[in-house]
Amino acid sequence: MICLRITGTMFYYYFVCQRKLWYFVNNITLEQENENVLLGKLIDESSYGREDKQVLIDETVNVDFIKDWKVLHEVKKSKSIEEASMWQVKYYIYFLRQRGIKIEKGVLDYPKIKQRKEVLLTKQDEKEIEEILHSIEKIVIQEKSPEVIDSKICRACAYYEFCYI
Ligand code: SF4
Numbered sequence: 001m002i003c004l005r006i007t008g009t010m011f012y013y014y015f016v017c018q019r020k021l022w023y024f025v026n027n028i029t030l031e032q033e034n035e036n037v038l039l040g041k042l043i044d045e046s047s048y049g050r051e052d053k054q055v056l057i058d059e060t061v062n063v064d065f066i067k068d069w070k071v072l073h074e075v076k077k078s079k080s081i082e083e084a085s086m087w088q089v090k091y092y093i094y095f096l097r098q099r100g101i102k103i104e105k106g107v108l109d110y111p112k113i114k115q116r117k118e119v120l121l122t123k124q125d126e127k128e129i130e131e132i133l134h135s136i137e138k139i140v141i142q143e144k145s146p147e148v149i150d151s152k153i154c155r156a157c158a159y160y161e162f163c164y165i
Contacts, residue, residue: 004137005060008074011091014132015084016153018139018146023159025140061095064109069101075109081153082108086119087132093121094129 013021055063066072074089089106096103106119139146148154148163157163 004140006133006136008061008063008088008092010136010140011132012084012088014136014139015087016081017149017151017157019148019163020157020159021136022139022142022145023162026145028159028162057096057101058099061092063092063096066103070104071107072096072103072105073107073109075111077110077112079110079113079115082117086117087129089119090121090125091129091132093119094126097121 010021010025013024053065055066057063063072064075072089072092074085074092076085079085085108089108093103093106106121108117108119110116154160154163
């Protein structure tokens with residue numbers, strides 16, 4: 001039984017870095033100051049002007065837009081952490097289907113490089129998502145943050161100074 005409201009961002013951070021997830025849920029947020037995040041927001045705001053955008057579902061997940069309530073889209077500025085993006089979209093499909101919205105598939109949009117990637121949700125993915133949701137719950141209630149991951153992605157992370165300096 002999942003009792004926390006687990007957002008798409010939390011799900012994404014679970015795959016990027018669990019320490020980042022922990023910082024985020026503990027309200028240590030530096031994202032607005034990070035140039036990479038600002039660039040991502042600009043792309044979000046300028047690329048899909050004619051579509052209905054940013055659909056907030058059940059006050060928990062914020063989907064970039066949903067075409068005909070069948071195909072959901074998530075806009076990303078780069079493919080750098082694509083596995084995390086893919087799982088975020090799978091989680092959105094799962095979340096909406098759980099609430100009776102018959103989403104057929106997801107699409108990751110990369111307007112900056114003019115590419116798209118289709119994302120499907122399998123039965124096996126659903127089981128994995130349920131396990132991941134439990135893992136996220138365990139991480140967010142930990143008293144101490146998880147260890148630094150010492151990865152090349154750290155250099156572009158808003159929490160870099162917190163972790164290394
Ligand atoms: S700097 Fe690295 S270890 Fe620290 S939160 Fe960011 S990604 Fe995680």
